[in-house]
Each structure stands twice: as C-alpha cells, then as structure tokens.
Amino acid sequence: MNDLHQLTISRAHKLLKEKKISSVELTKACLEHLGSVEKKVQACVSTCEDVALTQAKAADKAIGSGKIKPLTGIPALIKDVICTKGIKTTCSSKILANFIPPYDATVIEKLKKDNVVILGKANMDEFAMGSSTENSAFFPTRNPWDLDRVPGGSSGGSAAGMAVDEAIYALGSDTGGSIRQPAGFCSVVGLKPTYGRVSRYGLVAFASSLDQIGPVTKDVTDCALVLNVIAGHDPQDSTSVTNPVPDYTKSLNSDIKGMKIGIPKEYFVEGMQPEVRAGIEAAIKKLQELGAKIDREVSLPLTRYALAVYYIIAPSEASANLARYDGVKYGYSYQDTSNMWEAMEKTKQFGFGAEVKRRIMLGTYALSAGYYDAYYLKAQKVRTLIIREFKDAFEKYDALVTPTSPTVPFKLGEKVDDPIQMYLSDVCTLPINIAGLPAISVPAGFVDGLPFGMQIIGKPFDEETILHIAYAYEQATDWHKKKPSI
Amino acid sequence: MKLTRKEVQHIALLARLGLSEEEIEKFRIQLSNILENFEILKQLNTTDVPPTAQSIALQNILRQDETKPSYPAEDILANAPQREGNCFKVRAVLE
Numbered sequence: 187m188n189d190l191h192q193l194t195i196s197r198a199h200k201l202l203k204e205k206k207i208s209s210v211e212l213t214k215a216c217l218e219h220l221g222s223v224e225k226k227v228q229a230c231v232s233t234c235e236d237v238a239l240t241q242a243k244a245a246d247k248a249i250g251s252g253k254i255k256p257l258t259g260i261p262a263l264i265k266d267v268i269c270t271k272g273i274k275t276t277c278s279s280k281i282l283a284n285f286i287p288p289y290d291a292t293v294i295e296k297l298k299k300d301n302v303v304i305l306g307k308a309n310m311d312e313f314a315m316g317s318s319t320e321n322s323a324f325f326p327t328r329n330p331w332d333l334d335r336v337p338g339g340s341s342g343g344s345a346a347g348m349a350v351d352e353a354i355y356a357l358g359s360d361t362g363g364s365i366r367q368p369a370g371f372c373s374v375v376g377l378k379p380t381y382g383r384v385s386r387y388g389l390v391a392f393a394s395s396l397d398q399i400g401p402v403t404k405d406v407t408d409c410a411l412v413l414n415v416i417a418g419h420d421p422q423d424s425t426s427v428t429n430p431v432p433d434y435t436k437s438l439n440s441d442i443k444g445m446k447i448g449i450p451k452e453y454f455v456e457g458m459q460p461e462v463r464a465g466i467e468a469a470i471k472k473l474q475e476l477g478a479k480i481d482r483e484v485s486l487p488l489t490r491y492a493l494a495v496y497y498i499i500a501p502s503e504a505s506a507n508l509a510r511y512d513g514v515k516y517g518y519s520y521q522d523t524s525n526m527w528e529a530m531e532k533t534k535q536f537g538f539g540a541e542v543k544r545r546i547m548l549g550t551y552a553l554s555a556g557y558y559d560a561y562y563l564k565a566q567k568v569r570t571l572i573i574r575e576f577k578d579a580f581e582k583y584d585a586l587v588t589p590t591s592p593t594v595p596f597k598l599g600e601k602v603d604d605p606i607q608m609y610l611s612d613v614c615t616l617p618i619n620i621a622g623l624p625a626i627s628v629p630a631g632f633v634d635g636l637p638f639g640m641q642i643i644g645k646p647f648d649e650e651t652i653l654h655i656a657y658a659y660e661q662a663t664d665w666h667k668k669k670p671s672i
Numbered sequence: 673m674k675l676t677r678k679e680v681q682h683i684a685l686l687a688r689l690g691l692s693e694e695e696i697e698k699f700r701i702q703l704s705n706i707l708e709n710f711e712i713l714k715q716l717n718t719t720d721v722p723p724t725a726q727s728i729a730l731q732n733i734l735r736q737d738e739t740k741p742s743y744p745a746e747d748i749l750a751n752a753p754q755r756e757g758n759c760f761k762v763r764a765v766l767e
Contacts, residue, residue, distance in 0.1 A: 288747035382728045395726040424733040425726065494710045505687060512688075514760055519753030526763040527688065535690030543689060547680070547699055548706060550687040564713050566723030571716065573724060605702055606709060622727025646728070 190215035191351045192669075195260055195408040198354055202249055202259050209249065209259030212354075213242035213303050216261045220305065220352040223672055228327050229337075229347035231266045233306035234273050245301040255300040256411045262297070263347045263356040266307035267314050268399065269388040270294055273304065277390050278322035279312045281511050281518045281537030291388020292423065293357065293399050293416045300415060305353050308343030312539045313508065314364055314392045316340050317611045320602055321541045328598070329371060330670040331636055335595040338368030338611075344402040345372040350672055355412055356402040361393050362496055363590075363615025365400045366627035370590030370639025373629040373665065375409050375656070376402045380647045381622035382427040384413075385420030393503035394425075396496075396619040405666050406628065406657045410434035413649060429647055437650040442658040443477030445651075446583045451482070452489035453588035453614050462638045465631035466589045469640045469659065473587065476658055481583065488575045491568050492617035497609060498552050498565035499620070504542075505549030511537060544605060569620050576621045580645045585655055588614050590627040590639035614641060624649045628656045629665035637665075673707040675700050 190212050193201070201207045217235055224230060238261060245259030264270060267277050269287035271294070276282045290298065297304075311321035319327040319342025327342040329335040330349045337346040341358030345368035348356050358365040360378035369376025377400045384399045391397065401412035414435065419428045449470060454463055474480045513519030513533030520532035538546070552561035579586065591611055601608040618625045623643055630640035640659070644652040660666055680700045684691050691699065745758050754761040 285751055288743055288750065380728075381726065382730070421735065425728070425730060427728065427730070488716075491713060491716065494713050497706065498710060509687070513753060514762055516751035516753070521753070524763060526765055528690075529763060530688045531690035534688065535692070538689075540695075543691070543695065544699060544702060546687050546689055547683050547703055550689075551683050551703065551707075554683065554686060561710060563723055564718060566725060567718035567721040568713055568716055569724040569727075570721050571718070573727060606705060620727070 191219040193354060194404045195256065195354055195411050198260050199256050203254055209242040209245040209303060210239065212259065213238050213261050213305070216305055216353050223350045223352065226328065226333055226672060227330055227346050227350055228325050229309055229343040229352055230263065230306040231276055231278060231309050231324060231343070232274055234304060237273060238303050238305050241301070241303040245303060248301045257297060257415055258301045259303060260355070261303040261305045261353045263306055263308045263344055263353045264294070264304055265310055265341050265344050265356070265358045267310060267359050267390045268294060268357060269390065270304060270307070273307065275307065275390070277313050278310045278324055279538065279542070280323045283518065285516055287388070289388065292385035292420045294388065296415055308341065308347055308356060310343055311340035312542050313390070314340040314359055314361055315504070315541045315545055317363070317367060317608050318601065319343065320598060321539055323539050326598060329595045330672050331373065332595065335597055335636070336371070338371035338595060340364040341402060342368045345369050345374055345376065348372065348374040348402050348404055349670055355404070355408055357399060358402045359389055359397060359399050360619065361396045362500060362619050363612040365402060366590050366615050366625060366639065366641060367612055369402055369627040371595040371637065373637035373668065374402060374404060375406055375626065375628055375666065376400065377409050377413065377626040377649070378618065378624060379413065379417065379649060380624040382425050383624070383647065383649065384416050385418070385423040385426045387420055387422035391507040393500040394507065395503060396500060406653060406660045407435065407438055409626065410438055410653050432650060434649060434653055437654040438657045439654055440658045440661040441477070442473065442655055445478040445585070445655065447473060447478045447480050447655070448484035448579060448583035448586045449480060449482045450484045450486040450489065450579070450586055450588060452486050455592050455613055458589070458592040459594065459633065461633040462589055462593060465633065465638055466640055469630040470587060472662055473655070473659060476662055478655070484579060484583070484586070486575050486579060488568070488572050489617055492572060492620055493609060493613060495565045495568050495572065495620055496616040497548070498561050499569065501545040501549030502552045502562050503549070505546045505553065508542065508546055572617060573621045576623060584651050586643040588641045588643065590614060590641040594633050594636035594638050618643055622646060624652055626652045626656050628659060631665055673704060673711070675704045675707070
C-alpha cells in the first residue's frame with residue numbers, strides 16, 4: 187500500500203491493530219507524501235523526521251506488546267503554537283524563531299502517553315493572530331483547492347496539511363475561529379471545544395479567556411477520537427474543568443430524528459456570498475431530511491456587537507500576554523545597545539510582525555488609564571449579555587447551525603492591508619469564543635471548486651451533541667471525501 | 673475617534689514597543705478606524721450588567737502547598753539570550 191497517508195485515524199488504527207501495517211511504514215508514507223506536496227502548500231514551519239521515526243519505532247514496539255490505543259503510532263501535525271519539548275516551537279514569529287521548549291504542553295504529554303508520532307509543526311498566523319496564515323513571519327500557507335488563495339487562519343497549516351493528507355490528523359488552536367474557519371476553507375473537520383474542556387498548559391498564550399486547543403481531522407469520527415485523548419482536567423491549567431470526559435465516539439450516531447436545531451438569522455450576514463448562503467441552506471435542508479426539527483425564526487440580535495467585543499478583549503489579553511517577550515529569558519533579543527528600555531523596545535520592534543504590533547497597540551490602548559471603562563470593561567459587560575443570549579437560545583434548541591464563514595477562501599494578498607475586512611472573515615466564529623461554547627465546522631460544499639463549511643454550535647460541555655449532528659450530516663453527504671488535485 | 677501621533681507614541685511607550693516613523697503613521701490611521709468600529713457598543717445599555725472575565729464560572733482553585741521538583745536550571749537557561757552562571761544576564765536597570 188503506497189497510499190497510507192490518505193488513511194483516517196480509525197482506518198489506520200484498524201490496520202495497525204491487525205498488524206497489516208506498521209507505524210514506521212505509515213510514518214514513512216506520510217513523510218514521503220509530505221515531501222512531495224509541501225513545496226506547493228507550505229503547511230509546515232518545520233518537520234522532525236528523526237523524532238517521528240523514533241516515535242514510530244516505539245509505537246510499533248508498544249503495539250507488538252499489545253499496548254495499542256486509538257492514536258498509537260498515528261502521525262500528526264501540531265500547530266506551532268503548542269509547546270513540544272526539544273522541538274522548535276516558533277508561533278510563526280521571528281521572536282521565537284529559535285525557541286526550543288523545555289517542556290511539553292499537556293496535550294502533547296497526553297498524546298505521547300499513547301505513543302503518537304509527531305511529523306512536524308504546522309504554520310500559522312503569527313501568535314495565532316490572523317485569518318489567512320499570511321501573518322506567518324516565515325511564509326504563507328496556500329489553499330490546496332487553489333494555490334492562489336489562503337487556507338484561512340490562524341491554523342492554516344493544520345487545515346491545509348489535512349486537506350492534502352500530509353499527516354493523519356492535526357492539532358490546532360482557536361481563539362476567534364482559528365480552527366473552524368480554516369477547516370471550512372480547506373474542507374476538513376475542525377472542532378473548538380468548550381472553554382475549559384482541554385488544558386491550555388503549554389499553548390503559547392494569545393487571549394487566555396478565549397484560547398482552546400482542538401482537533402483538525404479528515405472526518406468526524408477522527409475528531410471524536412482525538413478529543414477523547416486531549417480533553418480533561420489538568421492541575422497545570424486552573425481554567426480546565428473537572429467534568430468527567432465522556433467517550434465521544436459514543437455520540438457518533440446517524441439518527442438525529444427530533445433533534446431541535448435553531449438557525450440564527452444574524453449569521454446570514456449582509457455581504458455573505460449568495461452561493462455560500464444557498465449551500466448552507468441545502469445543508470440545513472439535509473439535516474431536516476434526516477429528521478431534525480429546524481427552526482429558522484431564531485434571532486440573536488447581539489451578534490452584531492460580537493466583533494467589537496472580540497477586538498477589544500482579545501487584543502487586551504494579548505497585550506498583557508505578549509509583554510513577556512522582552513528579550514531577556516528566551517527568544518530574539520536586540521543586543522546592540524546598553525540601554526535596557528531601548529533593548530526591550532527594539533526587541534519587540536524587530537521581533538513582532540505588523541498584526542501582532544497592531545493588536546498590542548489596540549489592547550494597550552483599551553486597557554490604558556482613561557479608556558479602560560469605555561472599552562475593556564464595556565466589552566466585558568457586553569460579553570455577559572452575549573453569553574445570556576446564547577443561554578436563552580439553548581433553552582429551546584439542542585444546537586445552532588450557521589455558516590462557518592460568509593465566503594469561500596479569498597485570494598492571497600486580498601485583505602492584508604485592510605485589517606477590518608480581514609477581521610470580518612471571522613464574524614460567524616468569534617461570538618462562540620466570547621461565550622466559550624463548543625462548535626465544529628464540517629465540509630458542506632463547494633462554489634466553483636472552492637470549499638465552505640457548516641458550523642454547528644453546542645451548549646457548554648455538550649461536544650457530544652455537535653459531534654452527533656456532524657456525524658449524521660457527514661454520513662449523508664460526500665463532501666468530506668473530496669480531495670484537492672495537487 | 674481620531675488618534676493623534678502623540679497618542680500613538682504614548683501607547684507604544686506603555687507597551688514598550690518600538691515603532692518606526694512609518695508604523696506610527698500607519699497605526700494612527702488603522703487604529704483610529706478600528707476604534708471607530710467599537711463605537712457601536714455605546715448603543716447598548718450595560719448599567720447593572722456584571723462584567724465577564726471568562727465564560728466558565730470557576731471559583732478560585734486551591735491546592736495543597738507541596739514542594740515539587742522544578743525544571744533543571746540548565747533546561748530553562750538553554751534559551752537565554754545572555755546568561756552568567758545560573759542567571760539570566762540583564763542590562764543595568766538603574767544607571
């Protein structure tokens with residue numbers, strides 16, 4: 187078999203368990219394929235062949251002694267914002283270009299316990315700030331469905347890598363849509379768990395009250411399999427909850443008869459691409475055919491305030507989090523001065539890219555004396571109102587369904603000079619982070635060969651229902667089986 | 673909300689972020705436009721609405737104050753731009 191890289195986790199696991207393939211074979215197949223497509227797609231900041239093969243051998247040994255878990259021996263790409271001990275973790279930033287973490291993020295520790303294989307670190311917008319992966323300080327990742335277009339962001343490398351089968355699955359992070367929007371743009375599955383479901387320890391902090399790590403996979407089954415491993419309480423992250431972790435694969439049931447699904451009309455925004463609107467309508471019709479009770483008369487009027495709330499809260503938290511890059515403990519450090527302040531200022535000036543600087547400025551302003559009440563405190567209060575509005579909606583519905591993005595992927599360079607237009611591409615995803623809810627994007631169709639996704643939003647800690655609906659939809663459609671020709 | 677050059681420089685100083693002349697002008701315009709978009713929040717009455725710092729209602733988490741081994745100093749210092757012995761080397765804070 188020389189198409190092993192195309193496998194999903196569940197199929198690869200079956201073959202590994204039956205000893206029809208080895209993890210080393212699977213890893214080599216992925217690495218070889220990655221090498222052949224990476225020049226075009228540029229999904230990885232770095233690859234770690236030696237580590238991968240060592241881990242694959244260890245996995246084969248574990249499997250040989252009967253110790254096999256669903257992810258054992260299965261190669262993954264890890265977004266380069268998640269710390270990997272001994273493997274460079276750059277956040278696609280010059281300031282961390284040579285940073286080698288002395289520890290593993292908790293999610294990596296959990297994966298390693300199950301003997302996973304890490305192939306490489308996926309490209310992203312610098313510090314996860316962006317919606318196109320063009321803010322990577324190294325190079326932009328390209329959308330495999332059209333190399334002149336963006337893969338979305340910030341987890342663009344994870345999503346593009348999945349679309350072209352560079353690995354079997356990937357991890358991303360999502361602060362305002364950074365898993366779901368690229369998953370939609372690349373026609374793969376991406377899930378942002380409820381805030382607190384997955385430990386953030388070792389996830390380089392962007393906006394601490396919004397960030398979550400989640401799976402980027404080729405299908406919904408794999409999404410549940412990865413979530414099973416990474417979810418759970420972690421004493422190292424005091425915002426991770428102690429709720430027991432269910433077996434998410436038990437939610438993979440194609441019967442959604444009687445499920446109550448609301449369609450909030452505010453997510454069908456002005457300026458939405460008509461073909462995407464029609465495509466999402468068709469997807470909703472499919473859910474209806476499958477027996478779900480669809481209510482289109484749902485209104486979440488506060489949705490229009492979410493963008494402003496997000497772009498006050500996220501940069502405010504970012505400005506505090508990124509103050510740590512002072513050139514003293516790690517990272518790029520401006521040396522050509524004896525003055526402490528000058529060294530600190532120049533370290534940031536030369537180490538950070540434009541979007542990161544923009545957000546540090548915005549956040550510093552919103553938190554500064556005289557403006558705190560008008561911006562940061564006001565945004566936190568509106569955040570309360572948005573959470574209440576979702577809570578009320580979930581009294582009546584099991585889940586909400588929306589487009590993942592208002593358009594198909596846009597062209598490289600199209601929005602780089604217009605931050606507000608760029609921010610608007612996350613208009614359907616960022617309210618979910620403000621409220622801390624779980625949401626998944628699944629492939630839902632194409633417009634002239636360019637993909638779009640459907641977003642399914644759930645109640646807090648009810649990943650099971652959104653996986654259930656996503657699975658039922660996936661079983662009834664073929665979108666996830668389509669692959670870009672590259 | 674139109675920012676002045678002086679305000680941009682003041683914010684940059686608070687953040688200890690060095691900016692070039694071009695960046696000061698670019699951010700002055702872009703940040704002004706973004707802040708204008710925030711005006712929309714003034715439409716909402718938020719008197720008596722408590723602020724939310726994070727979406728899950730967790731209280732303070734306490735744990736036993738037990739000593740545990742930390743990371744070896746050598747591992748932590750491995751990324752240091754400048755070090756002296758087992759310390760990070762910094763420039764003089766007081767001149």
